Amino acid sequence: MKNLTIENMANFCKQYGFIYQGSEIYNGLANTWDYGPLGTRLKNNFKDAWRKRFVQERPNSYEIDASILMNPKVWEASGHVTSFYDPKIDCKHCKTRFRADTFINATTNGKVNAETMTFEEMQNFIRDNHLKCPVCGHEDFTDVRKFSQMFETYRGTVDDKKTVIYLRPENAQGEYVNYLNVLRTTRSKLPFSIAQVGKAFRNEVTPGNFTFRTIEFEQMEFQTFCEPGKDIELYEYFKEYAKKFFMDLGLPEEKLRFHNHEKLAFYAKAACDIEYKFPFGFGELNGTHDRTDYDLSRHQQYSKQKMEYVDPMTNKKFIPYIVESSIGVDRGVLALLFEAYHEEKLGDGTTREVMKFHPYLAPYKVTVLPLVKKRHSEIALSIYKKLSKYFMTSYDDSGSIGKRYRRSDIAGTPFAITIDDNTINNKTVTLRDRDTMRQIILNIDEITTFVGDRVTF
């Protein structure tokens, strides 16, 4: 399969248990996705890799787990209630809704960048250039209007507008409102960082491209609090740090690029995305933002709590600047799926599909295959039991050994262990490498170390 499209990937993921359509038996809920057994493991391993790189291996870095539902004042202070919206435009004829800026970009094949246009400029551009609805071909649009990306819900038992609360559209505010708590309880000095992995919700105008743009997604966020003036250096540093993280997990440099924002979000002094080349074009995986002291100053103003930091060496008082590195878990997983997928012609004329995940990301690290079910199951199960104390281990005793290798390749399992008479007689197993398909003989008590040494990050 030379050109794996997003649809091919969605079908592949569904067929093998990586990702399913959300609420599928009820015809789904558009742009919601459920991770299956393989996808969930992959996603968890991706998050663990991030935790390792961003929390475990960094000094002064602390992970928290804040509530999704927050006091609505948080979102007034952050500016989201008034400023977090997309420019929407509807086709009056077929009722299809578009995000006006992406509609212009797509219709002009990227020759025009609507990112910096005002609503009025977008509207004029669409009218003056006679852009047509890509769905029905008519040229009959509404004005460009604001479309809030915030999902509202109600607290309590009555649908009362006064009790409206929001599903968080980003994790960041959970980190900011806990800045004083974390600073105090960890007795940290600046610069220090708060990390968080969690769900965010956005009522996107045009969700789509499988898990690339959804209304519910997960983010891995890393907020570094620093002295004003140290922010730009940290901002540059974290752009590279995040890029290296993706490359170390197997995304090749030639498919990654930085995209500096021309039009900055209301809170940012500088912003840069890391984009990956998906089949539908480059798409953002990560955003690095210099958010200045905007967030903490606003929270100080709205909560009346002092957000100042006193430098213990100089006694200088200031509100820290924040440099944010935010990665979309689902988009990262999607890029890793595309990169891992290989279709290979074998010597015997057959083809195999294999997911060449970084071994740390692989849903299962090793699979145990008894050659003959009746004869080898007992010892195979005892090996399986031992290995599963250390790694996610799978067990497969149905079908020919060739078919079982294929299943293990599709799951991206780095090692397959075949149990046969030699295992009973000599205490050895045959270990097959997923990528090279080469086989070696190992003693039973060597397996744990052999596999363990090769699945680290």
Ligand code: ATP
């Ligand atoms: P975009 O420009 O694509 O809408 P964004 O710039 O609004 O994204 P951020 O607010 O910087 O995104 O969020 C941080 C990360 O969260 C993004 O880099 C992306 O990986 C992820 N993300 C944002 N929106 C979505 C979404 N609707 N679905 C899936 N992931 C998302």
